[in-house]
Amino acid sequence: MPKASWRVSVAIFAGILLAGCGGSTPGGQAGNGLPANLTIGAPLDISGSASVASVGAPEQEGEQLAVDEINSSGFLGKTKLTLKVVDTQASKELAVQTLTDMTVRDKVDGIVGFTLTPSFLAAGPLAQRAGIPVITVDLSGTGITEVGDYIFRVSPALVTLFERSDPIIVKALKAKTAAYIYSSDSSNTAAQKDFRKKVLEGLGVATVAEQGVTAAQIDYQTQLTAIKRANPDVLVFDVLGGQDATLAQQIKQAGLSVAQMGDVGWNSPNVMAVSGSQCTIFTTVWDPSISTGRNPHFLTLYQQKLSKPPTQYAAWGYDGVWLYATAVKNAGSANPAKVRDALASMKDFQGTLGVYGFGPDRAPTVSGINLQVNGGKAVPWTPTSTCSR
Amino acid sequence: MSYFAQQLVNGIALGSVFAVLALGVSLVWGVLDVLNFSHAQFMTWGVFGTAFGISHGLPVVVAIVVGMLTGATLAVIVEEVVITPLKRRAHVDASSIVVATIGVAIVLETVIKKLTHSELRSFTSEGFPSGSIPVAGISIGLLPLAIFLTSVVVMVALALWLARTRLGRELRTVAYSRERAEIVGINPRTSYVIAFVISGALAALAGTFVGAETALISYSSGDGLLLITFAAVVIGGMGSIPGAVLGGLVLGIGQVLTAAFISQSVSDVLAFGLMVIVLLVRPTGLLRRQAVSRA
Numbered sequence: 001m002p003k004a005s006w007r008v009s010v011a012i013f014a015g016i017l018l019a020g021c022g023g024s025t026p027g028g029q030a031g032n033g034l035p036a037n038l039t040i041g042a043p044l045d046i047s048g049s050a051s052v053a054s055v056g057a058p059e060q061e062g063e064q065l066a067v068d069e070i071n072s073s074g075f076l077g078k079t080k081l082t083l084k085v086v087d088t089q090a091s092k093e094l095a096v097q098t099l100t101d102m103t104v105r106d107k108v109d110g111i112v113g114f115t116l117t118p119s120f121l122a123a124g125p126l127a128q129r130a131g132i133p134v135i136t137v138d139l140s141g142t143g144i145t146e147v148g149d150y151i152f153r154v155s156p157a158l159v160t161l162f163e164r165s166d167p168i169i170v171k172a173l174k175a176k177t178a179a180y181i182y183s184s185d186s187s188n189t190a191a192q193k194d195f196r197k198k199v200l201e202g203l204g205v206a207t208v209a210e211q212g213v214t215a216a217q218i219d220y221q222t223q224l225t226a227i228k229r230a231n232p233d234v235l236v237f238d239v240l241g242g243q244d245a246t247l248a249q250q251i252k253q254a255g256l257s258v259a260q261m262g263d264v265g266w267n268s269p270n271v272m273a274v275s276g277s278q279c280t281i282f283t284t285v286w287d288p289s290i291s292t293g294r295n296p297h298f299l300t301l302y303q304q305k306l307s308k309p310p311t312q313y314a315a316w317g318y319d320g321v322w323l324y325a326t327a328v329k330n331a332g333s334a335n336p337a338k339v340r341d342a343l344a345s346m347k348d349f350q351g352t353l354g355v356y357g358f359g360p361d362r363a364p365t366v367s368g369i370n371l372q373v374n375g376g377k378a379v380p381w382t383p384t385s386t387c388s389r
Numbered sequence: 390m391s392y393f394a395q396q397l398v399n400g401i402a403l404g405s406v407f408a409v410l411a412l413g414v415s416l417v418w419g420v421l422d423v424l425n426f427s428h429a430q431f432m433t434w435g436v437f438g439t440a441f442g443i444s445h446g447l448p449v450v451v452a453i454v455v456g457m458l459t460g461a462t463l464a465v466i467v468e469e470v471v472i473t474p475l476k477r478r479a480h481v482d483a484s485s486i487v488v489a490t491i492g493v494a495i496v497l498e499t500v501i502k503k504l505t506h507s508e509l510r511s512f513t514s515e516g517f518p519s520g521s522i523p524v525a526g527i528s529i530g531l532l533p534l535a536i537f538l539t540s541v542v543v544m545v546a547l548a549l550w551l552a553r554t555r556l557g558r559e560l561r562t563v564a565y566s567r568e569r570a571e572i573v574g575i576n577p578r579t580s581y582v583i584a585f586v587i588s589g590a591l592a593a594l595a596g597t598f599v600g601a602e603t604a605l606i607s608y609s610s611g612d613g614l615l616l617i618t619f620a621a622v623v624i625g626g627m628g629s630i631p632g633a634v635l636g637g638l639v640l641g642i643g644q645v646l647t648a649a650f651i652s653q654s655v656s657d658v659l660a661f662g663l664m665v666i667v668l669l670v671r672p673t674g675l676l677r678r679q680a681v682s683r684a
Contacts, residue, residue, distance in 0.1 A: 047502075050509050050607030057507035184653060216613050216657045218406070218599055221399040221530070222648040228528075229392055242509055242605060249514060249604035253530035255521045270511045274604045275519075 032077040041108035045115035048090040051242025056115040062317030095119035103130035112320040117141030137316040141188040145362040152362045159195045161368040165283040172383035179232035184212025193238040224254035234259045241265045248276035277373045279387040286312040292354040315352040391526040396649040402533030404641020405540040411621035411633035413591035419628020426490040429611030430497035435460030435593020436600040449516030457590040464589025502608040512600035620660040626674025
């Protein structure tokens with residue numbers, strides 16, 4: 001082979017290699033110690049059943065909104081963020097494949113995403129092994145940050161909220177007996193139900209009924225009839241998004257009138273629009289009423305850019321990207337270990353959940369807010385709140 | 390006893406929804422011998438049509454008619470653009486048409502998914518019957534009662550139409566034999582279009598019932614119900630109008646009683662277990678001998 005051809009071949013091969021690499025390599029430096037481009041991997045469930053996609057889609061919108069805002073504002077100087085969204089379709093196998101691609105082939109700089117806990121638990125360890133910081137946006141289950149020290153979460157494990165709030169709520173309701181309705185085909189919601197049951201039983205609240213529902217159902221009268229027969233003082237919900245509204249709708253049909261303790265899914269206009277949701281008390285970490293941190297700005301920006309009010313899922317996605325960008329800025333580097341350290345030491349992050357940071361367990365230092373559905377909207381709840389049906 | 394009776398009532402209410410869905414599928418399956426996987430999309434698009442009508446201030450009954458027109462129109466488009474052209478080709482077999490309807494279903498679902506931004510949408514229950522009435526110690530939901538009565542009216546009307554009107558009789562003749570129908574001067578195309586119009590309208594009606602029951606609609610509203618509908622048709626007997634209703638009721642009651650007294654997990658697979666048993670023991674379905682179309 002002539003020398004010139006050999007050099008051209010090497011140059012082409014090197015070019016292909018560079019082009020094939022994702023992450024911060026191709027764009028060079030931005031002059032601020034940071035690369036010109038940082039790629040954030042976003043594995044999200046944005047297709048499949050609507051009950052899952054209706055969570056993943058707003059998460060993507062929230063993340064993209066934050067990326068656009070960070071890039072246009074020059075928050076990271078000349079460094080630009082690129083969001084690489086991959087639809088993992090509520091499939092653990094696809095989530096594992098996606099994380100393999102992101103960590104080996106694309107070599108993304110950080111990962112902000114995940115819609116379902118089981119998908120993360122299958123795929124998350126790949127990112128931990130690759131040493132890539134991960135910020136999960138909407139995982140309500142436990143065992144997330146236990147995967148490793150590169151894993152952070154925006155939405156805390158719901159059981160940590162229930163542990164603090166449920167005793168206060170159940171005492172205010174003067175409940176002596178409880179019934180539980182939960183998604184039996186989700187290990188996550190089933191575990192949440194078990195946890196809440198243990199907490200309430202520890203307070204002397206006897207369990208009189210436990211009814212599981214599945215995603216295949218359109219009618220819950222069977223379970224509601226069994227609960228009505230048990231005649232509980234309070235009905236506790238731990239179901240998947242999309243099932244809350246239907247349950248609220250069918251409670252009245254079942255002739256059931258009982259105090260209700262919801263889950264985070266009740267913080268949705270679709271649920272609160274149903275009259276059966278009236279007076280339900282639930283605990284969450286995001287609400288439009290939060291007036292601290294970046295939340296007021298987020299509410300305005302989201303409405304302005306997307307012409308609709310945001311959901312909690314969009315808020316979590318938005319915070320996830322801002323957390324990553326803030327950590328990069330604080331670290332002065334995109335080096336994964338330095339970004340991880342910056343995330344771990346984050347204290348006064350201005351987010352949509354208010355002003356918070358990460359605790360030793362790499363979960364957000366937020367305590368949750370108690371809300372009650374009243375007149376089709378969520379209002380702050382305290383033990384002295386009143387509500388009539 | 391009252392607990393059992395209450396669950397039985399719950400089963401009849403659920404079965405009524407399955408019955409209305411099964412009626413439309415049975416008609417097309419019986420007349421055209423087409424297993425139409427896009428039927429669930431007629432349901433989804435239909436309920437969005439109803440929601441559109443309600444959101445624009447139409448009375449609920451008028452909005453339901455808008456939804457049924459949406460479902461019927463979509464069904465005719467699918468029949469004219471996809472199914473009939475495929476059936477004209479001599480080398481195209483039934484499985485090719487099934488595959489084509491799966492493709493149509495995916496396209497229709499993708500379109501409505503884009504149009505609705507993958508969102509779950511509220512379906513207002515205002516204007517629909519709500520609450521319940523106690524009867525002999527049993528709570529009867531007014532919405533399920535309305536659905537049950539509607540499904541009975543639809544079944545009777547459809548059966549009478551098929552038996553006593555010229556178009557109905559022509560439809561049955563085409564179902565029995567397209568060639569013989571043509572010999573006696575019946576245009577099978579007209580019968581095909583009518584079958585799809587009714588099928589699409591009934592799918593939309595059932596979709597509206599489901600929307601009112603669940604308070605939510607989405608691009609995947611009909612997905613989970615399609616296979617249950619097919620099971621109801623197989624159990625009742627393909628092409629049989631009373632069979633479709635019976636199949637729906639058997640499944641509804643069976644699902645509810647299984648969930649109440651065994652487990653929800655068993656209930657979820659009951660439809661398919663029953664379908665297999667019927668296919669093995671009585672492949673023509675429970676009421677095939679009384680079929681109005683092809684028997």
